[in-house]
Amino acid sequence: MxxxxxxxxxxxxxxxxxxxxxxxxxxxxxxxxxxxxxxxxxxxxxxxxxxxxxxxxxxxxxxxxxxxxxxxxxxxxxxxxxxxxxxxxxxxxxxxxxxxxxxWFSLPGQPLKTPPRYKTALLTWAVVSVLINVLNRLLTPLLRNLPAVMISLIISAVMVALLTYIVMPWVSRVFSSWLYGKSRGV
Incomplete structure (x- = not known):
């Protein structure tokens, strides 16, 4: 370990x-x-x-x-x-x-295997970049009466929940051949 x-x-x-x-x-x-x-x-x-x-x-x-x-x-x-x-x-x-x-990079129903760190870092960065921009555009106008710190806390909480339960499991399946190599089945 x-x-x-x-x-x-x-x-x-x-x-x-x-x-x-x-x-x-x-x-x-x-x-x-x-x-x-x-x-x-x-x-x-x-x-x-x-x-x-x-x-x-x-x-x-x-x-x-x-x-x-x-x-x-x-x-x-x-x-x-x-x-x-x-x-x-x-x-x-x-x-x-x-x-x-x-x-985040484990596939349901498959033995746990993690891809190389540079791939997880690159894919996480790409997904977080897109998601933070989308959430800022969608949620900030709805929360504009709140203090900036509260807006940031709410957006980051929504982002982490989406990443953990929806986005990263989906992204892991979509990019599984790149993450794990061609021999990795979904």
């Missing part, structure tokens, strides 16, 4: 044994609560299995930096909760770590 002072995301996937889903959901709430008590924890997302699409649970933990992530990953709490899940899952979890904006 690389030591860096920016957001670190850990993606854990595992397949739950048939009939153990309810117990796994309870375990998931407990380990998520335990993780949330650690310094630097920025949030946890869970992607549940979808029949015919993805058989595994995908759990995404975000931390503000490598050192705080390392404290969680080597903690007795985490070890305890992993031991509690052993009878609920088919095998050990598959764990991947990604840093910074790379988390």
């Amino acid at each position: 690389e030591q860096e002072d920016h957001i670190v995301t850990v993606v854990i996937s595992q397949i739950v044994k048939p009939g153990c889903e309810s117990a796994y959901e309870t375990w998931l709430k407990d380990i998520t609560s335990a993780c949330a008590s650690y310094a630097g924890h920025l949030g946890t997302n869970v992607i549940r299995p979808q029949p015919g699409v993805r058989p595994e649970y995908v759990i995404i933990f975000r931390f503000d930096g490598y050192e705080n992530l390392k404290v969680w990953m080597t903690s007795r709490d985490r070890e305890y909760w992993l031991n509690q899940a052993q009878n609920l899952v088919r095998s050990d979890p598959h764990i991947q770590q990604i840093n910074g904006l790379s988390a």
Whole structure:
């Protein structure tokens, strides 16, 4: 694992044994609560299995930096909760770590693979440039009675939400052959 002072995301996937889903959901709430008590924890997302699409649970933990992530990953709490899940899952979890904006560049239903940083930086810059100009033109007239700081906060919040949930997943699919190389399927 690389030591860096920016957001670190850990993606854990595992397949739950048939009939153990309810117990796994309870375990998931407990380990998520335990993780949330650690310094630097920025949030946890869970992607549940979808029949015919993805058989595994995908759990995404975000931390503000490598050192705080390392404290969680080597903690007795985490070890305890992993031991509690052993009878609920088919095998050990598959764990991947990604840093910074790379988390935007993952394709749904595909194993997590991040493209070269220069490609993520270039594509992010292009998308942010277009999106900030569009949002400024559309939202600034509607918000003109607010202080400039509030306008900036609102526009940046809308931009981050759009980038995270709509724009970057779409852009990642559209530019997947350039980002990942010709052999990468969508």
